[in-house]
Amino acid sequence: MAETAGMTVDEAKTVVVEQLWVPDNLDSPKAGDFLDAVEVARRVRMQTWGSDDLAYTPLEKLLEFSDPYERQIILVAKVDGVIVGTVDIALPLADNMDLAEFTLDILPEYQSQGVGRQLLEAAEQLARSEGRTMVLVDTNHPATSLTEIPEDQLIPGSGPGFVPVSSREVDFAQRAGYTLQHIEQFSSCVLPLDSKLVADLQAEAEDANAGRYRLHHWTDRCPEAWLEAVAELENAAGEVVHGEDGEEEDSAVEVTGMVFDAAVLRETEDAALAQGRRTVVTAVEHIESGRLAGLTTISVLAHRQDVVFQDDTLVLQEHRGNKLGLLIKVANMERLSEQFPDARVIYTWNAPENRYLLTVNKQLGFTTAGVTGLWQKELPDRGPKVTSSE
Structure with a gap:
């Protein structure tokens, strides 16, 4: 899939969204975009958590595509040919055949400029073309961003916990039509015990x-x-x-x-x-x-x-x-x-x-590192077919 949208970054540079070509191996001369996409995800996790512990290495990410229970597709957003954002689309193959799960990553310097919205809309279009009617996305919030102020606490549809209303990610999810369903507490423990x-x-x-x-x-x-x-x-x-x-x-x-x-x-x-x-x-x-x-x-x-x-x-x-x-x-x-x-x-x-x-x-010895908000959105039954142009 390759398509160009009308919105621009800094009023001059056009954002292009296309499907990422996944190489057979990392030594391929065409593996550059794949490596750049993995690096975008790593930088976002560094921004959120202060480390890249939760980031895939390129080889680990490549191996994910061999999962027999889940089909993976990655869309990327490019500005002047450089990848500035990605959305991983996971399509379950053994059950939950109406579901698509998205992981959206935008480089810090391109956040709040419409790139994420364009990627998300393209991902939703692809999911609809695959017959998926329910989308799940998550937002991640380090412990330092959690507040005791009730007005800054968005409560999920089920279970306890909250995400900060003032979060950029929360505002983005709500504006995109997603509803907060559940909270998961994220913790870490130093080894060995x-x-x-x-x-x-x-x-x-x-x-x-x-x-x-x-x-x-x-x-x-x-x-x-x-x-x-x-x-x-x-x-x-x-x-x-x-x-x-x-x-x-x-x-x-x-x-x-x-x-x-x-x-x-x-x-x-x-x-x-x-x-x-x-x-x-x-x-x-x-x-x-x-x-x-x-x-x-x-x-x-x-x-x-x-x-x-x-x-x-x-x-x-x-x-x-x-x-x-x-x-x-x-x-x-x-x-x-x-x-x-x-x-x-x-x-x-x-x-x-x-x-x-x-x-x-x-x-x-586990300590709370933050929370993950799980968001849900229902899509129309069908959408326009997204074609590939590899």
Whole structure:
């Protein structure tokens, strides 16, 4: 797709929006635009968070395009042939076929000049042409931007938390017709954990469960003996609401609508490995019944092992109240540091209503870095077809 809009930057320079060509490898002589687009996203994260920990490396971003569950398209905005903004469009392929997820990044010096609006409109047009009728976007707000002034707090449609009304990103989302649906709290923790802290937390968790549970660990691929049990755990977790040992976030079943079985789990493992990602898992077995009561996972990026991400933490409803969330998270973070000693920081996102795991995270040393606002907009059923001109 390539199209030119009538609006201009500084009244003289025309903005051109086009679809980014994705190279087969980074050594391609045509990979320049792709590398520049990745750099735009990195600079935006530096502006927001003060570091590039949450930015993809070029190779990591390239590997994202091999995800069998999601089609990715990137539109770029150019001024005088230079990329000044990008919008990543993620189109789920296995479920939620009406959904498109956008990530919009505009270089700081081109923000508030209409570039973002033009990119967003082009992305919405493309989504409509793909039959998508619901769009999700997010806005990110560091802790320093959050205020105690009620007039500067925009409350979401569901759940607690807020984003600052005075934020440029909030104003942009509202003007574009998006509605704030939910808030996620964003936290980080320095690794490795202090050894005395680990010992104290392990003792606290073990006292609570009184030897009735046993831990199991694996990396990347679930042992065959536990495959069906993990599938059952994932499916059962999607049927319950947040509680005292609630999920790290809404469970994968709740969010995606996927029904897990052994084959699906193996496919997701294969997809992660194909992208070079490693997965560290700790599960907990209820000894008397021989069934898994919960598990927690941490993801390690393929080409940047100093920054890691906490994924789901799942504990079955009937086993809550035994500090199993604390037990498995401490054990998994210790195992992570043993296997990946270069890991220096772990990040996680939590629903603010998930008070139990927020408390566990605080015990582990997580501190709030900010919040992410999740915004939603419904699109007309159909739109004009967007054509490619590669």
